[in-house]
Amino acid sequence: MSVMLSTDDAHLPPGLVLAWGLPAKSNKLGRKPTQSVEQIVEAALELADADGFAALSMPKIAQKLGLTANAIYRYVRSRDELLVLLADAAWGPAPDVDAKDWRSAATAWTQAMVDRCDVHPWLCDLPIRGAPMTPNLLGWAEAILKVLTGARLSPSESLSCALLLDGYARRIASARRDVRDSATTDVQPAAVARFLQPRLNELGYSTLAALMAGGQYSDEIHEADVSFGLDRILDGIDVLIAQKA
Template sequence: MIGRCEAHPWLPDLPLRGAPATPNLLRWTEVLLGALTGAGLSTAESLGRALLLDGYARRTASARGDVRESSAALTRSATVTRFLQPLPHEHGCPILASMMSRDAYDDEVGEDDVDFGLNRILDGIEVLVAHRADDR
C-alpha cells in the first residue's frame, strides 16, 4: 500500500468515509481482513486494526512525499539552516539543538523507520490476539 500511495500521491488524501470506495481499496481492505480472519478478534476489532494499518501506510507514503517535495525545494539551504539551527536551543530543546548542530538529523523516512513502526503495530495486534485467546 505504501508503494501504491507513493505511485499515486493523491491516494493518501482520499477521505475515509465509511466503506472503501474504489476497487483497489476494496481489495486492500480484503487482504488486511483476510490476514486478521481467524485470529479471534471481533468484527469491529478486525476492522479497526485494518484501518490502523491502512492509516500507517497512507501516512508513511504522505510523509515520504512531503520530504521529497521539501528536499526538491531546497529548504535545507545554508540560509534556512542558519536561521533554524539556533531555534531549538533558544526554546529549551538542547537535545534537538545538539542533533541539528552535528548534522545528525536526516529528513529521510527510511525503510528501517517504516519497518520499525509497522513491526510495533503488528506487535500490538499480536498482544491483542493473545489477550482474546486468553479470554476464551
C-alpha cells in the first residue's frame, strides 16, 4: 500500500507520524506489503553502521531488503522521513542519569551522548532540523531538563544549558571520529615531533614547542581533554545556579 499524506499530516515534519507509531493515511492500491517500516529503519541502521552516512540512499536500502527502488516509497515517503525515524532509533532511549547531584547527572548525560555517537559514528553527520519531536529524542531532552530544573534553573535557562551540553557532546564525538578515521599505522608521533620541534622553535612558536617537548601536544583526544572542557561548561552553569540562589 502506498503512503499518502492526510490533510493534517501535510503540516507536520517528515516522519513525525510514523515515529510515534501512528499509521500514515494510505490508499488500498498496490500489493500487500512484504516489509514493515521497522524493517526499513533496521536495514538503514545496519547500512549506516557498516558504510557511514553517505551510504544512506533509498536505492541501496531497497536493494538490501530485496525491494525495487520504487517499492521502498510504499513504506516511507522520502529520505528525509527515513532519516527522522533512523535518528530516533539510533539514539535509543534516554540514559538513566539519576545521580546524587546535578553536576554528576549532567556529566553522565553528556558522556552518554558521546558514547552513543561512538556506537553510531554517522550520528554526527545527521542534519539537525529543529527541536526534538520524536519519542527517544524527547526522552533525552526531558532527562537533562529535569536535572537542570532540579538545580533551580528556569525551564528556558535549562533548555539553553542543555543545548550547550548537546553541542559540546556532538563536537567531541565528531572530532574523535574524524581523528580515529584518519589515523594511519605508518605515522609515528615521535617522528612527527622530531620533524616539527626545531621548525617551531625557529618560527618562534615557543609555547607549541614546549608542549611538544613535554609530550603534551598530539592529535589524540584524551578523556582528560573531554572532561576538562565539560568541567569548564559545568563551572559556568554552576555560576548561573549560584546567582539564582
